[in-house]
Amino acid sequence: MPRQNPLACDAARVFNAAMKPKILTTLPGYSAALFRADLMAGITVAMVALPLSIAIAIASGADPATGLITAIVGGFLISALGGSRVQIGGPTGAFIVVVYGVIAEHGYDGLVIATLMSGVILVIAGYFKAGSLVKHIPEAVINGFTIGIAIIIATSQLRDLFGLGISDLPADFLPKIAALWEARDTLNPRAIAIGAGTLVIIVVLRRLAPRFPGLIVAMALCSASVAILNLPVETLQSRFGALPNTLPMPQLPTLSFARMIDLLPSALVIAFLAGVEALLSAKVADRMIGGNTRPNAEVIANGAANIGSALFGGLPATGAIARTATNVHAGGRTPVAGVVHALVILVVMLLAAPLAGYLAMPALAGLLLITAWNMSEPQHWKRHLAARRSDRVLLLITLVLTVLTDLTLAIGVGVALGLAMRLRRRKVPEAEWHDPDR
Numbered sequence: 001m002p003r004q005n006p007l008a009c010d011a012a013r014v015f016n017a018a019m020k021p022k023i024l025t026t027l028p029g030y031s032a033a034l035f036r037a038d039l040m041a042g043i044t045v046a047m048v049a050l051p052l053s054i055a056i057a058i059a060s061g062a063d064p065a066t067g068l069i070t071a072i073v074g075g076f077l078i079s080a081l082g083g084s085r086v087q088i089g090g091p092t093g094a095f096i097v098v099v100y101g102v103i104a105e106h107g108y109d110g111l112v113i114a115t116l117m118s119g120v121i122l123v124i125a126g127y128f129k130a131g132s133l134v135k136h137i138p139e140a141v142i143n144g145f146t147i148g149i150a151i152i153i154a155t156s157q158l159r160d161l162f163g164l165g166i167s168d169l170p171a172d173f174l175p176k177i178a179a180l181w182e183a184r185d186t187l188n189p190r191a192i193a194i195g196a197g198t199l200v201i202i203v204v205l206r207r208l209a210p211r212f213p214g215l216i217v218a219m220a221l222c223s224a225s226v227a228i229l230n231l232p233v234e235t236l237q238s239r240f241g242a243l244p245n246t247l248p249m250p251q252l253p254t255l256s257f258a259r260m261i262d263l264l265p266s267a268l269v270i271a272f273l274a275g276v277e278a279l280l281s282a283k284v285a286d287r288m289i290g291g292n293t294r295p296n297a298e299v300i301a302n303g304a305a306n307i308g309s310a311l312f313g314g315l316p317a318t319g320a321i322a323r324t325a326t327n328v329h330a331g332g333r334t335p336v337a338g339v340v341h342a343l344v345i346l347v348v349m350l351l352a353a354p355l356a357g358y359l360a361m362p363a364l365a366g367l368l369l370i371t372a373w374n375m376s377e378p379q380h381w382k383r384h385l386a387a388r389r390s391d392r393v394l395l396l397i398t399l400v401l402t403v404l405t406d407l408t409l410a411i412g413v414g415v416a417l418g419l420a421m422r423l424r425r426r427k428v429p430e431a432e433w434h435d436p437d438r
Contacts, residue, residue, distance in 0.1 A: 018129065018296050021081045023335040034334060041332030042340025045088055047213035048326050049075070050345060052371065054236070054356065055364040056091045057315060059156055060099040062108065064236060064356070065243050066315050067091050072247065072346045074305040074317025079338025082301035083294030084282040088323040088338050089305055091315045093371050094277050095270070097152050098407050099315060102266045104171050110263055112253045116310035117260060117267035122275055122303030131279060131295030138418030140391040142276065143377075143384060144398025145410050150376040151403055153368055155180070160365035161195040163188025163233065173403050190231045191362040198222045198366030211329055215367060222363040236364070237357030245353035247346070250311040269408050270306070270316045278302045278319035288328045322374060390421050 049071050057067030071090035078089025102111045125131070152173060158180055159166050165186035170176045198218045205214030226233045236243075278301075282293040298319070305317040327337050384395060394417055401410035 018294055019300060020294065021297060021301070022083050022085050022294065023080055026085060026334040030334065035336065037331040038334055038337035039340055041327050041330035041337040043344050044213055044330040045323050045327045045337070045341040046344035047216040049090055049323055049341060050348060051215055051219045051359065051364065051367055053091050054359065055368050056093060056096060058364060059096045059153060059368055060315060061103045062099065062315060064240055066313065068345060068349050069247060069312050070309050070314035070317050072342050072349070073312050073314055074309045076339060076342035077305040077308050078301050078317065078319060079335040079342065081304050082335065083297030084285055085291050085334055086285045086289060086324060086327050086332050086337065087282050087298065087319045088327050088341060089317050089319050090323065092277060092318055092320045093153055093375055094146070094149055094273050095316045097149050098266065098269050098273065100171060101406060106263060109253055112310050112313060113255065113259060114263045114266040114270055115306050115316045116253065117263060118270035118274060118316065119303045119306030119310060121267060121271040122306060123300050125275065126296045126299030126303060129296050131299040137276065137415060138394060138422065140394040141398050141414035141418050144395040144414060145402045145407065147376045148399040148402025148410065150372040153372040157365040157368045160361040161192065161369065163191025163362060188233065191233050194222050194226060194233055194360050195362035195366040198363040199370065202367070202370050219359060219363050219367065223358050223360045226360045227358050234361040235357065236359040236361065239361065243353040243356045245350055248313055252311065265408055269411065272411060274302050274306060274316060274318040275299050281319035281321040281324050284321055285324050285328060288325065289333065394418055394421065
């Protein structure tokens with residue numbers, strides 16, 4: 001019998017440990033007390049994720065139900081297979097811009113194919129240990145496109161916040177601003193009141209009771225006001241009809257080589273965003289609980305989540321920083337909390353889907369404005385302004401390209417410039433050139 005190489009065995013053990021889902025590590029010795037904490041945290045996060053998932057789907061130009069499907073399928077797989085103890089997955093605001101663009105150019109079936117392809121890309125990237133490469137992406141680039149996305153999300157919600165009579169809002173930033181200005185005479189004061197009320201309630205509850213599910217309370221109170229007072233304000237049902245009360249059957253989209261080549265740039269952007277946001281979220285969570293995320297397992301889990309979401313007709317999924325932080329504050333300490341969060345959303349979808357039809361569109365717009373504000377991280381603006389000049393320029397270039405062009409170009413140019421700046425700072429010797437023979 002051939003003798004095994006001990007070095008090869010050790011390498012295989014290290015490799016397998018790097019890919020091992022965190023839930024398998026936490027289940028041995030799992031106690032009833034831990035389950036109670038995870039159960040309450042999962043329910044709390046589900047109450048936050050429900051309206052947010054619907055709002056993100058609508059802002060992305062998709063059907064509201066796709067947001068719930070993504071939170072259920074993607075959220076379950078990220079928690080069950082991921083390398084973080086407390087990561088919560090689902091649709092996030094970072095995807096709104098790219099998803100909106102893909103749907104506008106390729107249709108929703110094109111988005112499903114791009115999401116499926118991005119999942120495969122992430123699984124391959126995680127298998128080859130690409131999870132650790134995220135630390136090489138310049139922070140200024142990440143900050144630049146994050147603030148840029150926040151600006152785009154905020155401007156896209158002004159129509160519903162003000163109740164403007166615009167049937168077709170342009171996707172590009174400058175034409176969108178022009179269309180909003182042209183429709184200024186159609187302002188609906190009642191819509192403004194509902195949107196502003198949602199904003200105020202969310203902010204006040206976050207300050208007075210940060211562990212309280214303020215999002216769902218604000219949405220419920222303001223939407224109930226619309227229904228009870230019979231206000232002329234658009235609701236989820238009046239625009240999209242009733243939400244389905246069951247998950248669709250999984251199915252593989254119609255694939256062709258030409259279509260996949262056409263969608264490859266979009267798939268790469270989705271994979272990049274999913275990987276970066278998931279690992280950044282996991283890093284934040286590690287600081288909060290003193291954890292140690294397995295980055296490659298997290299990337300693979302996000303790949304599986306995007307494959308699963310695509311098969312059910314959902315949106316791209318990744319780790320969500322705000323929901324993950326909510327999970328930690330609510331007492332979640334193992335991936336079971338994330339699994340509970342996904343199952344609670346499924347139960348609500350099965351039993352209470354008709355109630356979602358009463359959600360007021362200005363209230364959802366107010367919720368997304370809060371999301372955009374948090375994405376821009378205003379608490380760090382002073383630090384950005386105090387950074388070295390090259391980093392400020394890099395952040396500004398990425399931000400402007402994100403807002404005025406598209407995310408693919410912004411990320412490509414930002415990363416290329418950032419790496420060039422890093423090489424320059426390290427004073428890499430110039431390449432040796434020889435006189436050409438002419």
